[in-house]
């Protein structure tokens with residue numbers, strides 16, 4: 420039977436931390452409703468102690484969505500946990516996401532502490548959060564660089580204290596997929612009570628490995644992926660929801676499934692990009708403007724013969740209106756003929772050759788050739804045939 424992967428969306432927390440991406444409560448509510456319609460399992464709504472605005476947003480989200488678990492971030496501190504529990508008071512299913520640094524780098528240089536004290540504080544925080552009556556997820560910050568034996572000890576301790584989910588973040592985006600996958604496997608084999616909790620993975624993209632690491636984590640025992648729309652998040656960002664969802668959808672051999680309604684992905688990507696004033700890079704997988712655009716002659720010819728020659732996902736599967744054939748000086752006759760036919764004209768043989776020569780001269784001057792340019796080229800032809 421295929422394994423259900425829980426999708427934990429942190430667009431409204433890790434994504435919203437990005438400078439310039441801050442949202443008003445009403446905007447967060449709009450995105451949260453769309454995330455619910457998309458089918459995510461958990462929405463991380465914010466970090467309630469960080470500001471009154473974030474507190475208000477978490478409360479508003481608990482009242483605005485029905486199905487997903489609403490999650491609130493805290494440090495391993497009493498005041499954070501008290502405020503998060505208060506913000507979640509109306510949640511049908513609330514989750515307190517508490518945690519502490521687990522690598523020696525963080526323990527020594529951020530907490531000026533010791534492994535023993537961090538273990539004690541992490542276990543205490545989970546036990547305290549658990550008393551509030553919500554689900555509890557524990558994050559071992561910077562787990563990608565933590566000593567594995569210590570990480571296993573910490574995870575065993577917090578599960579014994581009641582953690583329902585244990586989040587193993589590659590906070591600094593340091594790991595290689597193989598290394599990260601082995602970390603997760605090690606935990607499944609060396610944490611005695613690991614079957615009492617769900618393992619989650621939360622990867623950052625500092626080396627461009629976030630999605631690969633997330634998939635490696637899932638293949639090695641994790642059951643929850645922490646993601647954001649368009650991959651936004653601290654520094655180089657987080658694992659992107661659309662990439663994880665479509666990898667799982669495309670590679671049926673992984674034997675995973677999610678609740679994501681893929682056809683809603685593109686519209687939500689646009690909404691998040693617009694509201695957060697964060698453009699999507701054109702070559703971004705799945706949702707970038709070039710993700711389904713074909714521009715070189717060889718590719719265009721192959722695509723026009725059979726779309727699967729150059730597309731592993733059909734654009735309508737993710738809500739993209741259509742593939743596109745972009746005309747540049749690298750385009751071939753097949754692409755030109757196709758675009759001209761879309762405008763209602765048909766050229767063959769010598770006529771097409773002539774049109775193509777004029778097209779290349781124009782394309783060498785201009786970077787891209789649009790429909791208005793094509794109409795001008797058609798108008799310059801001595802004879803043209805209406806298709």
Ligand code: KIV
Pocket residue numbers: 433492558560561586588589590591621623
């Ligand atoms: O990257 C990280 O470690 C985090 C935690 C707060 C989960 O965002």
Ligand code: ZN
Pocket residue numbers: 433588590621623652653657
């Ligand atoms: Zn993060």
